[in-house]
Amino acid sequence: MRLTFLGTGGATARGRFNSAVAVDERLLLDAGAPLLVNLSRAGIDPDGIRCLLLSHCHGDHFVGLGTFLIDRVLARGPSLMLLGPPGAEERLDTYCRALWGNGWRSMGRGGFDLKHVTIEAGERVEAEDYEIEMHEIQHDNGYYDATPSVGYVLDDGQMKLGYTGDTAPGPWVDGLLDRCDVAIIECSGPDPGPTHLSDGYVRELAGRHPTTGLILTHFGAEPPTIDGATVAEDLATIEVERGSY
Numbered sequence: 001m002r003l004t005f006l007g008t009g010g011a012t013a014r015g016r017f018n019s020a021v022a023v024d025e026r027l028l029l030d031a032g033a034p035l036l037v038n039l040s041r042a043g044i045d046p047d048g049i050r051c052l053l054l055s056h057c058h059g060d061h062f063v064g065l066g067t068f069l070i071d072r073v074l075a076r077g078p079s080l081m082l083l084g085p086p087g088a089e090e091r092l093d094t095y096c097r098a099l100w101g102n103g104w105r106s107m108g109r110g111g112f113d114l115k116h117v118t119i120e121a122g123e124r125v126e127a128e129d130y131e132i133e134m135h136e137i138q139h140d141n142g143y144y145d146a147t148p149s150v151g152y153v154l155d156d157g158q159m160k161l162g163y164t165g166d167t168a169p170g171p172w173v174d175g176l177l178d179r180c181d182v183a184i185i186e187c188s189g190p191d192p193g194p195t196h197l198s199d200g201y202v203r204e205l206a207g208r209h210p211t212t213g214l215i216l217t218h219f220g221a222e223p224p225t226i227d228g229a230t231v232a233e234d235l236a237t238i239e240v241e242r243g244s245y
């Protein structure tokens, strides 16, 4: 799989864009800003993105969709499959109404087709030659407003890629890493609070999962150095395959 990191910063990162990863130039894992311009900077055709996988609807993971979606609406671009936690489509619609008005979906006179596919954690769906499974994640873990959050496992028939999205520490993270050849995992700083993974916790995870390749993202401070883990950088591409990473 070809992973293009469009943004590797957490919500308040001062020197990095917000979280978004393009997979093989066809799928998006989250959609932090500025999505549309960074797809172009990375040489990826925005209309080539056919499936959007949202981990949760905090701003640093979906604000980039405001311009990405209206570009597709106005250009009458190809349909887009949306996977996300419960309530994702409604949250996205509310956001786009605030930006563009209630008729945003038909601004292109006919609009485009946004297919929201609802699956439960543990269920799988086929999309763009991948088998995609939603994985239960606890991000808020009892804090804030209990924002629904999910992770993903993508299987292209050759390897399995995991994505944590934002997550509190807990057995659900180990459960995801157990099932993947490579995982993109959040790593939010030395002391990011109870709703994110600290550098120290990710170091422990790397020790517990020595056969899972870890790619770190969602930084709130300078990324740590962790044996066996790779630090993702904005607008950098990493090629991964089973056994070679």
Ligand SMILES: [Zn+2]
Pocket (backbone or CB within 6 Å): 010, 011, 019, 058, 060, 061, 166, 218
């Ligand atoms: Zn975040």
